[in-house]
Amino acid sequence: MDTVMQPDVLVIDDLQKHFGGLEIMRGVDLTIKQGERHALVGPNGAGKSTLFNLISGEHRPSGGRIYLRGQRISGLKPEQISRRGLTRSFQITNVFSRMSAFENIRIGVMARHGIRFNLYRRIKPMRAINDEAHALLQQVRLDHRADNLASDLTYSEQRALEIGMTLATGAEVILLDEPTAGMSRDETAYMVELIRQVTEGKTLMMVEHDMSVVFGLCDRISVLVYGRILATGTPEEIRSNQEVQSAYLGEEEEH
Amino acid sequence: MRYALIAILALLALLIIAPPLLGTGWQYALINALIAALFAAAFNLLVGQGGMLSFGHAAYFGVGAFTVIHLMQSVEYGDIPFPTVLLPLAGAAVSLLCGALAGFFATMRSGVYFALVTLALAELLHSLAPHWDEMFGGEAGLSSMRMPSLGFTFGSTLEVYYLTLSWVVICIGLLYAYTRTPFGRLTLALRDNEQRIRFMGFNAHGTKIVVFAISAMFSGVAGSLMAISNETANYSVFSTQVSALVVLHTFVGGSTIFFGPIVGACVLSLFTFVVSGVTHSWMLYQGIIFVLVMLFAPKGIGGVIQAHIEQRHALPWKRLAAPYALATLAGLMVACATVFVVQSLEIVLSREYAAAVARTGEYAPYTVFAREWQVFHPFTWLFPVLLLVPGLYLLRRAFARIQTLWDKDDDDDGDIAAAPRELMEGGH
Ligand SMILES: Nc1ncnc2c1ncn2[C@@H]1O[C@H](COP(=O)(O)OP(=O)(O)OP(=O)(O)O)[C@@H](O)[C@H]1O
Ligand SMILES: [Mg+2]
Numbered sequence: 001m002d003t004v005m006q007p008d009v010l011v012i013d014d015l016q017k018h019f020g021g022l023e024i025m026r027g028v029d030l031t032i033k034q035g036e037r038h039a040l041v042g043p044n045g046a047g048k049s050t051l052f053n054l055i056s057g058e059h060r061p062s063g064g065r066i067y068l069r070g071q072r073i074s075g076l077k078p079e080q081i082s083r084r085g086l087t088r089s090f091q092i093t094n095v096f097s098r099m100s101a102f103e104n105i106r107i108g109v110m111a112r113h114g115i116r117f118n119l120y121r122r123i124k125p126m127r128a129i130n131d132e133a134h135a136l137l138q139q140v141r142l143d144h145r146a147d148n149l150a151s152d153l154t155y156s157e158q159r160a161l162e163i164g165m166t167l168a169t170g171a172e173v174i175l176l177d178e179p180t181a182g183m184s185r186d187e188t189a190y191m192v193e194l195i196r197q198v199t200e201g202k203t204l205m206m207v208e209h210d211m212s213v214v215f216g217l218c219d220r221i222s223v224l225v226y227g228r229i230l231a232t233g234t235p236e237e238i239r240s241n242q243e244v245q246s247a248y249l250g251e252e253e254e255h
Numbered sequence: 256m257r258y259a260l261i262a263i264l265a266l267l268a269l270l271i272i273a274p275p276l277l278g279t280g281w282q283y284a285l286i287n288a289l290i291a292a293l294f295a296a297a298f299n300l301l302v303g304q305g306g307m308l309s310f311g312h313a314a315y316f317g318v319g320a321f322t323v324i325h326l327m328q329s330v331e332y333g334d335i336p337f338p339t340v341l342l343p344l345a346g347a348a349v350s351l352l353c354g355a356l357a358g359f360f361a362t363m364r365s366g367v368y369f370a371l372v373t374l375a376l377a378e379l380l381h382s383l384a385p386h387w388d389e390m391f392g393g394e395a396g397l398s399s400m401r402m403p404s405l406g407f408t409f410g411s412t413l414e415v416y417y418l419t420l421s422w423v424v425i426c427i428g429l430l431y432a433y434t435r436t437p438f439g440r441l442t443l444a445l446r447d448n449e450q451r452i453r454f455m456g457f458n459a460h461g462t463k464i465v466v467f468a469i470s471a472m473f474s475g476v477a478g479s480l481m482a483i484s485n486e487t488a489n490y491s492v493f494s495t496q497v498s499a500l501v502v503l504h505t506f507v508g509g510s511t512i513f514f515g516p517i518v519g520a521c522v523l524s525l526f527t528f529v530v531s532g533v534t535h536s537w538m539l540y541q542g543i544i545f546v547l548v549m550l551f552a553p554k555g556i557g558g559v560i561q562a563h564i565e566q567r568h569a570l571p572w573k574r575l576a577a578p579y580a581l582a583t584l585a586g587l588m589v590a591c592a593t594v595f596v597v598q599s600l601e602i603v604l605s606r607e608y609a610a611a612v613a614r615t616g617e618y619a620p621y622t623v624f625a626r627e628w629q630v631f632h633p634f635t636w637l638f639p640v641l642l643l644v645p646g647l648y649l650l651r652r653a654f655a656r657i658q659t660l661w662d663k664d665d666d667d668d669g670d671i672a673a674a675p676r677e678l679m680e681g682g683h
Contacts, residue, residue, distance in 0.1 A: 056454060077453070078453040078454045079453050079455075079456050079457055082453075082455055083456045087455065087456070088454060090451075094448060094451050095447075096444045096447035096448050096451065098443070098447050099440075099444060099447060103443075103444075104444075106440070107441065107444045107455060108455050110437050110440070110441065111456040112456075116441070116458070117438055117461075117465060118436060118437040118438055119433065119437075121436060122432075122435045122436060123435060123439075126437070165451075168455075169456055
């Protein structure tokens with residue numbers, strides 16, 4: 001994809017965050033373009049999850065601004081940001097464990113249709129909602145597990161369910177925090193294919209440690225080290241970047 | 256599902272047909288059981304479905320009760336006309352408002368802090384009420400009289416029973432319908448994962464306030480029915496005992512199943528009615544039941560029933576019959592031993608008995624199970640041991656056998672997880 005011509009969807013401007021005296025985010029500037037798949041990589045503790053927490057509204061920034069399609073979202077609550085079309089998954093599996101896989105997705109579909117305080121209709125005959133939930137379940141290939149409790153799914157199925165839940169809200173910008181963490185090689189390959197399919201036409205930002213996943217899936221990569229963006233560029237640019245080599249990639253590509 | 260419907264209709268028919276054949280004592284006990292059932296169902300909306308454990312639900316029960324007493328007084332003095340039949344609507348409305356207000360603050364916190372805030376709010380009312388004469392009638396409380404309405408005089412307990420039954424059935428029906436609405440499903444999602452629903456675009460605080468307020472509203476209906484039945488209310492409706500009792504009913508019945516708390520409330524309040532007429536130790540027995548259920552059937556009576564219904568096709572009933580019979584027998588032995596010890600102690604340690612000993616200088620025989628027992632006779636001590644030890648042994652054996660039979664059936668049929676689940680979680 002020719003990302004250069006695309007408009008900016010997410011703009012992060014001099015973002016800072018400190019917890020007490022601890023500076024975690026030390027002036028991050030980052031621009032995500034419409035329709036790209038953008039990887040965020042960096043060593044453990046670099047602040048990748050914190051950056052996601054700031055973008056999605058879990059934490060308030062200590063300084064700086066975040067814009068979604070030109071509208072400022074920094075300082076808004078998670079539900080407000082979600083309704084503006086940005087949603088996220090979590091590094092740790094985070095589903096409705098005592099509800100069925102189908103219902104997990106359907107809650108997201110309800111959100112997309114703005115069904116929040118509906119106490120006067122039965123949900124069973126709501127065809128549009130139920131059909132949409134089934135379609136999404138099929139899209140993340142969990143239709144055979146529709147009636148199983150989320151807690152009874154395997155780990156990788158739960159991760160797929162998570163992605164289905166983020167899709168269900170109808171978000172155009174999707175943040176995935178380590179969607180393949182802890183998976184076997186086969187599961188990872190399966191998940192990468194799944195992510196590629198379901199994010200078609202959407203904007204994706206994902207944290208990922210597995211470099212083969214990053215280079216295979218993403219259009220652009222940003223390297224976050226110690227609360228700062230060290231470099232942003234295409235996979236080729238990042239691969240050949242000397243600074244990145246020494247700071248991060250070097251250690252990984254030795255073996 | 257069809258069997259469930261038939262069972263419910265049969266029960267309903269029984270509740271309509273049977274009471275005229277009973278004495279007023281039992282009619283009154285049934286009224287209280289129905290009220291307790293509605294209160295528990297309303298409470299469980301918050302606890303079981305919303306995942307918010309409140310220790311102060313007496314507040315909303317009591318608000319409903321006092322609202323209705325005030326309104327009944329106004330009707331009695333001819334200030335305003337209001338049909339007796341519709342009184343619970345007023346209790347519902349005021350409890351809804353109070354619930355929304357209290358819920359706004361309480362739901363800012365979760366877990367233990369939420370529980371403490373609800374407890375504090377109820378305690379506030381409980382300590383305020385005896386000193387606020389106009390509102391709560393001081394320590395004595397307020398009284399009024401049921402006025403005739405819609406052709407009913409409400410003079411007899413039976414008429415009050417049918418009024419209560421109608422309201423309880425309608426409200427439990429509405430509470431069940433709630434679980435089938437989109438908001439009902441969202442409530443379950445909230446219980447499972449509040450963070451996630453926020454990131455999906457739902458206002459978690461607002462959702463919790465609405466769940467809290469609706470739970471308070473139905474609790475208010477239960478309180479209203481209590482006021483109508485008793486024609487009086489005083490500050491003790493706000494007491495921690497009332498709040499604790501609904502927790503007890505709910506968890507003995509099973510908070511993970513819609514009908515669990517209803518079953519728990521009916522069973523326990525009828526148990527109390529029967530047992531408290533016989534012994535002063537009824538609270539101890541209630542406590543023992545609670546502890547046993549929590550230890551051995553944490554999903555409550557409802558959970559046990561439901562597990563059997565779900566697996567009715569998979570269970571080897573024929574092979575289970577013997578261990579179930581054995582467990583019943585052994586359970587009875589243990590229960591007899593326990594009751595014997597408790598009743599013996601109740602008599603022997605009583606003040607009257609001590610006085611008699613002081614007066615006559617001898618330990619008179621006492622009566623339990625329609626038989627005389629000597630305090631210092633070895634058999635008196637041996638009797639419970641002879642029941643308890645073999646009873647416990649057989650109970651263990653029976654349960655081990657039951658466990659293997661249930662587990663085996665899990666292996667045979669790996670698809671158990673796909674079987675229909677809890678009624679509450681069920682529908683889509
Ligand atoms: N709420 C918080 N309070 C205090 N410190 C925090 C908080 N959240 C994160 N941190 C700290 O911020 C730093 C960055 O954490 P973060 O989880 O963002 O790293 P990460 O890049 O996602 O790492 P990983 O690859 O291990 O997931 C860590 O040192 C962490 O201890
Ligand atoms: Mg992280």
